[in-house]
Amino acid sequence: MTKYDVIIIGAGPGGIFSAYELMKLNPNLKVGVFESGYPLEKRHCPIDGKKIKSCIKCKTCAIMNGFGGAGAFSDGKYNITNDFGGTLYEYIGKEEALELMKYVDQINVSHGGENTRLYSTAGSEFKKLCMQNKLNLLEASVRHLGTDINYVVLEKLYDEMKDHVDFHFHTPVRKIELMGKGAAVPEPEKEGAEGDPSANQNKSGQGFRVIYDEGQAECDQCIVSVGRSGSKWMETICKELNIPTKSNRVDIGVRVELPAVIFSHLTDALYESKITYRTEKFEDAVRTFCMNPNGIVVNENTNGIVTVNGHSFEDPEKKTDNTNFALLVSKHFSEPFKDSNDYGESIAKLSNMLGGGVIVQRFGDLERGRRSNPTRIAECTVRPTLSATPGDLSLVLPKRILDGIIEMIYALDKIAPGTANDDTLLYGVEVKFYNMEVKLDKNLMSNYPGLYIIGDGSGVTHSLSHASASGVYVARQIAGAM
Ligand SMILES: Cc1cc2nc3c(=O)[nH]c(=O)nc-3n(C[C@H](O)[C@H](O)[C@H](O)COP(=O)(O)OP(=O)(O)OC[C@H]3O[C@@H](n4cnc5c(N)ncnc54)[C@H](O)[C@@H]3O)c2cc1C
Numbered sequence: 001m002t003k004y005d006v007i008i009i010g011a012g013p014g015g016i017f018s019a020y021e022l023m024k025l026n027p028n029l030k031v032g033v034f035e036s037g038y039p040l041e042k043r044h045c046p047i048d049g050k051k052i053k054s055c056i057k058c059k060t061c062a063i064m065n066g067f068g069g070a071g072a073f074s075d076g077k078y079n080i081t082n083d084f085g086g087t088l089y090e091y092i093g094k095e096e097a098l099e100l101m102k103y104v105d106q107i108n109v110s111h112g113g114e115n116t117r118l119y120s121t122a123g124s125e126f127k128k129l130c131m132q133n134k135l136n137l138l139e140a141s142v143r144h145l146g147t148d149i150n151y152v153v154l155e156k157l158y159d160e161m162k163d164h165v166d167f168h169f170h171t172p173v174r175k176i177e178l179m180g181k182g183a184a185v186p187e188p189e190k191e192g193a194e195g196d197p198s199a200n201q202n203k204s205g206q207g208f209r210v211i212y213d214e215g216q217a218e219c220d221q222c223i224v225s226v227g228r229s230g231s232k233w234m235e236t237i238c239k240e241l242n243i244p245t246k247s248n249r250v251d252i253g254v255r256v257e258l259p260a261v262i263f264s265h266l267t268d269a270l271y272e273s274k275i276t277y278r279t280e281k282f283e284d285a286v287r288t289f290c291m292n293p294n295g296i297v298v299n300e301n302t303n304g305i306v307t308v309n310g311h312s313f314e315d316p317e318k319k320t321d322n323t324n325f326a327l328l329v330s331k332h333f334s335e336p337f338k339d340s341n342d343y344g345e346s347i348a349k350l351s352n353m354l355g356g357g358v359i360v361q362r363f364g365d366l367e368r369g370r371r372s373n374p375t376r377i378a379e380c381t382v383r384p385t386l387s388a389t390p391g392d393l394s395l396v397l398p399k400r401i402l403d404g405i406i407e408m409i410y411a412l413d414k415i416a417p418g419t420a421n422d423d424t425l426l427y428g429v430e431v432k433f434y435n436m437e438v439k440l441d442k443n444l445m446s447n448y449p450g451l452y453i454i455g456d457g458s459g460v461t462h463s464l465s466h467a468s469a470s471g472v473y474v475a476r477q478i479a480g481a482m
Pocket residue numbers: 009010011012013014015034035036037064065066067068069070071072073074075076077078079085171172173174225226227228229230233290300309310454455456457461462463464465467468
């Protein structure tokens with residue numbers, strides 16, 4: 001049985017930045033990181049575009065799991081803002097949240113990101129242009145590392161930590177148990193109960209036992225940072241330990257791919273523009289998400305369901321002629337329906353059922369009510385960067401969501417003419433799953449003293465910068481208290 005001062009579950013940005021900050025602040029602490037995926041250099045997605053063209057649903061997804069987490073092969077866009085990417089500021093305050101994001105940025109810059117650019121919407125002329133067309137450009141600074149430099153930063157962080165922190169790869173944690181006399185799971189909170197989670201606190205504070213396939217380890221403090229891929233496991237843990245949660249949101253939509261020149265005036269100045277739109281028909285909120293200038297569209301496998309995402313690279317040789325971004329419609333559910341993620345999964349499953357994975361459709365075909373077929377895609381002036389099955393997204397997406405996406409494409413066409421061209425490609429579906437929100441106090445601590453839940457797995461964050469900042473935040477709490 002190994003005994004640690006701190007155990008971190010998950011080596012995504014949340015877990016990495018917790019470990020890094022603990023090592024910096026208190027090098028004497030014995031820290032163990034348990035990660036279900038592989039070390040960075042062993043993470044290889046088998047899709048090569050030749051022998052294996054689409055997702056074969058590996059047991060451990062190399063894109064989502066392993067050192068670097070879901071962010072390892074991401075575009076590495078670190079948005080420094082409280083406007084999107086999570087609600088960390090609701091727990092720790094806006095100023096501190098921004099400061100932590102800037103601190104994370106400094107670490108990235110000093111670990112390989114020194115030649116990357118920090119873009120900003122501040123004072124941009126596009127704000128006005130958007131407003132004039134019923135669109136809203138959100139405020140942010142964004143450090144674009146790019147997939148390649150993001151990888152270098154992760155390599156350097158790992159090299160600096162590997163002799164101070166015990167990394168256990170390919171070790172999914174199955175269970176967390178309370179230790180010590182009097183350790184007892186408290187009564188479940190009444191549904192919808194509000195207030196300070198510490199009111200429902202287990203007072204034992206005597207540490208935790210972490211169970212994995214080959215054994216177990218003990219610790220005084222435990223940081224859980226399991227991200228989106230660990231969302232189902234997180235739900236189980238919360239049920240077992242009676243940690244209150246709530247869940248009511250999922251974002252569903254498509255990934256748009258078009259010639260890079262159509263968006264170049266925006267992407268050259270801002271790199272990523274987060275634009276929101278309120279539909280005229282239903283007053284639903286639609287937004288752009290994860291813009292990848294000169295990038296590629298990729299598959300994403302979440303719990304065996306194949307959805308779509310996008311990347312781009314800093315390396316000029318890897319740049320394509322296309323830009324891609326998601327258009328997402330937020331769905332909030334109210335009682336009695338609770339499982340918003342299941343709703344999103346069911347829609348994604350429908351596209352997987354019809355297309356064997358992701359479906360691609362020309363915007364012109366969607367507007368004319370016909371499926372895209374291989375011939376129409378082959379004749380398309382936009383060359384698809386992902387091999388997806390030509391099909392009909394109107395058979396997959398609910399009408400209200402599809403109407404919202406079509407409305408926003410026409411709204412974007414006014415600030416970036418050409419967006420609504422017939423040959424614009426739409427890949428579906430893109431789903432942004434939100435983990436259920438775990439009830440936490442202002443220290444991001446659950447109702448168990450010493451059990452912290454951070455990053456995307458907590459439902460508090462949905463981005464690299466917020467997840468990383470939450471890791472630094474709890475590490476400082478722990479280091480300060482030990
Ligand atoms: C393709 C892609 C592109 C993206 N691009 C961007 C972007 O440009 N900018 C941005 O801000 N965000 C982006 N994101 C989102 C971003 O990656 C996440 O918000 C971020 O990684 C969350 O960090 P995290 O540490 O909370 O979780 P994760 O990065 O998901 O890491 C969690 C880790 O925990 C491990 N784990 C899960 N369960 C267990 C268990 N039971 N035991 C042990 N380990 C476990 C997982 O294997 C994983 O490695 C992207 C995501 C994807 C998939």
